[in-house]
Structures are given as C-alpha cells and as structure tokens.
Amino acid sequence: MADEKQTRPTPPGLYDRSEANTVTGVEVAAVAATVIWVLLSGGYFMFGQPTEGAGIRFLLALMVIVLPVSLIWVAALSARSARMMRSESARLQAAIDAIRQAYVSQVQKGRSEPPHPGLLKRLDEIAAGQKNLEATLAMIGATRMAEAAHPAQMPDATMTDDQPALSLGTPAEALQPPLSNADFITALNFPETAEDVEGFNALRRALKDRNAAHLIQAAQDILTLLSQDGIYMDDLRPDLARPEVWRAFAQGARGRAIAALGGVRDRSSLALAQGRMKQDPIFRDAAHHFLRRFDRSFAGFEPNASDTEITDFAGTRSARAFMLLGRVAGTFD
Numbered sequence: 001m002a003d004e005k006q007t008r009p010t011p012p013g014l015y016d017r018s019e020a021n022t023v024t025g026v027e028v029a030a031v032a033a034t035v036i037w038v039l040l041s042g043g044y045f046m047f048g049q050p051t052e053g054a055g056i057r058f059l060l061a062l063m064v065i066v067l068p069v070s071l072i073w074v075a076a077l078s079a080r081s082a083r084m085m086r087s088e089s090a091r092l093q094a095a096i097d098a099i100r101q102a103y104v105s106q107v108q109k110g111r112s113e114p115p116h117p118g119l120l121k122r123l124d125e126i127a128a129g130q131k132n133l134e135a136t137l138a139m140i141g142a143t144r145m146a147e148a149a150h151p152a153q154m155p156d157a158t159m160t161d162d163q164p165a166l167s168l169g170t171p172a173e174a175l176q177p178p179l180s181n182a183d184f185i186t187a188l189n190f191p192e193t194a195e196d197v198e199g200f201n202a203l204r205r206a207l208k209d210r211n212a213a214h215l216i217q218a219a220q221d222i223l224t225l226l227s228q229d230g231i232y233m234d235d236l237r238p239d240l241a242r243p244e245v246w247r248a249f250a251q252g253a254r255g256r257a258i259a260a261l262g263g264v265r266d267r268s269s270l271a272l273a274q275g276r277m278k279q280d281p282i283f284r285d286a287a288h289h290f291l292r293r294f295d296r297s298f299a300g301f302e303p304n305a306s307d308t309e310i311t312d313f314a315g316t317r318s319a320r321a322f323m324l325l326g327r328v329a330g331t332f333d
Contacts, residue, residue, distance in 0.1 A: 024080070024083070026076050026079045026080060026083075027076060027080070029076070030072050030073055030075075030076035033072050034069050034072055034073070037065070037068055037069060037072070038065060038069065041061070041064050041065045041068075042061075042065060045057070045060075045061040045064070045065075178209075179205060179206055179208075179209040179212055181301070181304065181305055181309050182202070182309075183202040183205050183206055184206055184209075184212055184301065184313075185309065185312050185313050185316060186198070186199055186202035186203075186206075187199075187202045187203045187205070187206030187207075187212065187216055188206075188215070188216065188219065188313070188316040188317070188318040188319070189315075189316040189317050189318070190203070190219075190220075190223075190317055190318075191203060203216070211296070211297055211300065212297065214293055214297075215293045215294060215296075215297040215318070216318075218286070218289050218290040218293040218294075219290060219293075219294075219317075219318040219321060221286050221289075221290070222286050222287055222290040222321055222325070223317065223318075223321060225276075225282075225283050225286055226273065226321065226324075229272045229273070229276060230272075231269045231272055231273065231324075233317035233320040233321060234317070235266070235269075236264055236266055236269060236320050236323075236324065237266075238263035238264045238265070238320055238323050239260070239263035239265070240263060240311070240314050240315065241258075241260035241261050241263060241314065242260070243307040243310040243311060245258055245260045245261060246261070246298070246302065246310050246313075246314060247302055247310070249261060249298070250298050250299045250301075250302035250303075251299075251302075254331065255332070255333060256332075256333075258331075258332055259332045259333075261322075261323060261326065261331075261332055262323055262326055262327040262331070262332035263323055264320065264323045264324045264327055269324060270324065270327060270328060273324055273325065273328045274328045277325075277328050277329070287325045287328070287329065288329070290321065290322070290325065291322065291325060291326065291329060291331065294318070294322045298313075301313070
C-alpha cells in the first residue's frame with residue numbers, strides 16, 4: 001500500500017506549493033557568508049585600524065561591510081527566483097502532459113461525452129442562418145437571371161387609351177412605379193427565411209430600381225464574404241444612433257460628428273473584418289464599393305424618410321454591415 005502511494009502520480013493542479021516558502025541551501029549559505037563577512041570585516045575595522053579620521057573610517061567600513069553583503073543576497077534571491085521559475089515551469093508542463101494523456105486516453109477508449117447544450121444550440125443557429133443566407137442568395141440570383149433573360153418590354157401605346165405617349169429611348173425603369181421606403185428597407189434586410197414571401201416580393205420590387213439594385217448587389221456581395229469568416233449580421237447587436245446622426249451623415253458629415261453610427265462593439269467581428277480588409281484585396285474592394293453605394297443610396301433616401309423609417313433602416317442587415325465596415329475603414333474616426 002505504501003509502494004502504491006509512492007508511485008501514484010500527483011493529480012494535475014494539486015501540487016504542494018509550500019516548498020516555495022521553505023528555506024533552502026542557498027539561503028543558508030547566504031546567511032553563513034553574511035555572518036562570516038560581517039565578523040571578519042567588522043573585527044578588522046574595530047580592532048585593526050587607528051582611531052584617527054573617524055568620518056572617513058566609518059564610510060569605508062560601511063562600504064566594505066554592506067556592499068558585499070548586498071551582493072551576496074542579490075545572488076541568493078536571484079537563485080531562489082530561478083528555482084521557483086523552474087518549479088512553475090515543471091508544474092505547467094506536467095499539467096499539459098496530463099491533459100494530453102487524458103485526451104488521448106479518451107479517444108482511444110472511444111468514450112465521447114455529449115457536447116454542451118449551449119454549444120449545440122449555437123451550432124444549430126449558425127447552420128440555420130447559413131441555410132437562410134444561401135436560400136436568399138439563390139433567390140436573388142434567380143431573380144437576376146430571370147430579369148436578364150426577359151428584359152422589360154416597352155408597353156404598346158395602342159393597348160390603353162389613357163396611357164401617355166413616351167418618346168423612343170425611354171429607360172425601362174422610368175415605367176416602374178417609384179420604390180416605396182418600406183420596400184427599400186425590407187429589401188436591404190433581405191428575406192428572413194425561404195418562406196418569407198413578403199421579403200422576397202419587396203426584394204423583387206427593389207431590384208427593379210436601378211439605385212436600389214446596385215446597393216442590394218453590393219450588400220449581397222459583402223455579406224457573402226463576411227459569412228466566409230463566420231460573421232453574420234444577426235449576431236451583431238450594435239448601439240443604434242439617433243435619426244439626427246443618420247441625417248447628418250446623409251448631409252455630408254464625417255468623422256467624430258457621426259461616430260455614434262459605428263455602434264458595432266463585437267471585438268472578434270471587428271478583428272476578423274480588419275484582418276480580411278488588410279490581407280484580401282477582393283474583400284477590400286468589395287467593402288469600399290459597398291460603403292460608397294451605401295453612402296449614395298442613403299443620401300437619396302434620407303430627405304423623404306421619417307425618423308421611424310430611418311430607425312428601421314438602421315436595423316437592417318445592410319446597415320449593420322455598414323456600421324461594421326465603417327469602423328474598420330475609419331469612416332467614423
């Protein structure tokens with residue numbers, strides 16, 4: 001029983017730290033050297049020197065006695081610190097080895113504990129968001145392909161009597177009714193799910209507007225690139241700015257005056273986006289293109305929008321991407 005107790009390894013993290021406070025041979029040697037030196041040097045100055053020049057004699061004695069003692073204890077404390085560092089390093093290495101052995105043993109024995117429920121829930125949310133994003137992107141692509149395959153035709157002037165005549169060369173978008181603010185906001189948020197009929201209808205109507213279509217395409221591109229790094233707008237919870245700040249941005253204010261627009265505080269998303277901006281030229285071009293399109297589109301949207309509509313606009317996924325990339329690009333500095 002005694003042999004088993006001696007050979008059993010110490011559990012990781014349960015090390016005896018009392019040894020750090022024990023007196024070792026280094027301290028004993030330092031004490032002995034100090035005593036010997038003080039006796040020798042003190043005896044020399046007490047009995048072996050004349051009494052003349054007491055002031056200089058005292059300074060000389062102080063230097064001869066104190067300085068070597070100081071050096072002795074500096075060396076002793078340095079040795080003690082080095083020993084403690086080696087001990088801590090050994091403990092850390094033992095803990096790492098124990099964790100590695102436990103992991104290897106668990107894998108070899110085939111034991112697998114179920115993951116944490118919170119982790120499973122998070123993975124399910126990410127998977128669902130990815131599926132929704134893929135469905136949305138697929139629907140947008142299909143809509144664009146359909147529009148390219150079947151371009152808008154000029155209506156026949158003979159079909160209705162009350163339709164005003166249009167001159168040749170009138171662009172197709174001039175025949176479309178103006179895009180409502182509600183549809184514009186809904187389109188910039190993109191459909192929630194594949195069954196979001198209202199969201200897809202608003203997206204189709206928005207894609208028929210030239211300016212809105214440019215912004216939606218730029219937003220789609222940058223959201224796709226951000227999702228490659230696991231950055232999803234639904235995960236961000238930015239601090240929303242007041243409508244007055246958004247209006248100031250639309251009217252040309254930049255820098256500290258609109259710093260409240262950079263409400264994204266997620267450090268991991270900011271770090272990932274900043275690293276991608278520096279290293280990936282495709283991502284950088286797409287981000288700057290999106291920021292320019294967002295700037296132009298919002299400048300045209302703001303004069304006809306109410307404060308409530310601006311608040312709804314700020315809550316869209318496209319606006320959150322603007323807040324994130326604006327901070328990375330220094331728009332609010």
